[in-house]
Amino acid sequence: MSIFKDLSITLSKKDLLITLSTEDIRQRYRRSVLGPFWITLSMGILILTLGTLYGSLFRVDLTTYIPFLAAGLVIWGFISQSLSELCLAFVESAHYIKQVKIPLVIYILRILVRNLIILFHNSIIIVATLIFFDAALVWQYLLIVPAILLLFVNLVWVGVVVAIVSSRYRDVSQIIISLLQPIFFFTPIIWTVDLVPDRTYLIDSNPFYHLIELVRAPILGQIPSNLTWMVVLTMTVLGWLFAAYFYNKYQHKVAYWVI
Numbered sequence: 001m002s003i004f005k006d007l008s009i010t011l012s013k014k015d016l017l018i019t020l021s022t023e024d025i026r027q028r029y030r031r032s033v034l035g036p037f038w039i040t041l042s043m044g045i046l047i048l049t050l051g052t053l054y055g056s057l058f059r060v061d062l063t064t065y066i067p068f069l070a071a072g073l074v075i076w077g078f079i080s081q082s083l084s085e086l087c088l089a090f091v092e093s094a095h096y097i098k099q100v101k102i103p104l105v106i107y108i109l110r111i112l113v114r115n116l117i118i119l120f121h122n123s124i125i126i127v128a129t130l131i132f133f134d135a136a137l138v139w140q141y142l143l144i145v146p147a148i149l150l151l152f153v154n155l156v157w158v159g160v161v162v163a164i165v166s167s168r169y170r171d172v173s174q175i176i177i178s179l180l181q182p183i184f185f186f187t188p189i190i191w192t193v194d195l196v197p198d199r200t201y202l203i204d205s206n207p208f209y210h211l212i213e214l215v216r217a218p219i220l221g222q223i224p225s226n227l228t229w230m231v232v233l234t235m236t237v238l239g240w241l242f243a244a245y246f247y248n249k250y251q252h253k254v255a256y257w258v259i
Helices: 004-014 014-028 037-058 063-084 105-132 139-169 171-186 198-202 206-220 226-257
Strands: none
Touching: 004 014, 004 105, 004 226, 014 105, 037 063, 037 105, 063 105, 063 139, 063 171, 063 206, 105 171, 139 171, 139 206, 139 226, 206 226
């Protein structure tokens, strides 16, 4: 199918992809001393502030809550920032799309790789938090790599769909960006699941929770639940089938929609 063919072509040009992504970061923080680490610094201050405040309000042990909060906010930052930028992936690259014939997937991966680099920067906060609270080295950390890979793969197919739809209907990007804030509050990121023991069905039906928990659980030395694995794997398979159909049907119209 054309989407997998285009992915293969894009991945064969991985040097170009990495160059574009890193150049985006350089341009964004040009003449800045700390560069993208400003995001890391602001994220660290936010985690310290919220951790102290909500830890007191929820009356939870800070040695477990702050690592939970740090992992959740860093992962959510990666997801939310990626979704916000993916909506405009084709619109903001219109001058390239109209002049250069390269697979559209490269514009999706360009954004995701860029945000993945920032995620790695922000992961310094998580590592520092775990070291500060004397977290033990456990084998569950090995699950972090496949978990991030699976999260990345899901964001690729989501990016393909939202970028195509947003290039046709520009209001869709604003709708998605507006929905991210209520989703943040309805997802266990700053609050823990045990605070709503009688309404776990609301959490179990939240795909964002499972995407975050898939990565957060190994970071905290835990194994993601069977339900989380099942939901994410199902999303991956069905999502890619839909994205492949959607991409094959509408990719040739994108150049006309971004005018």
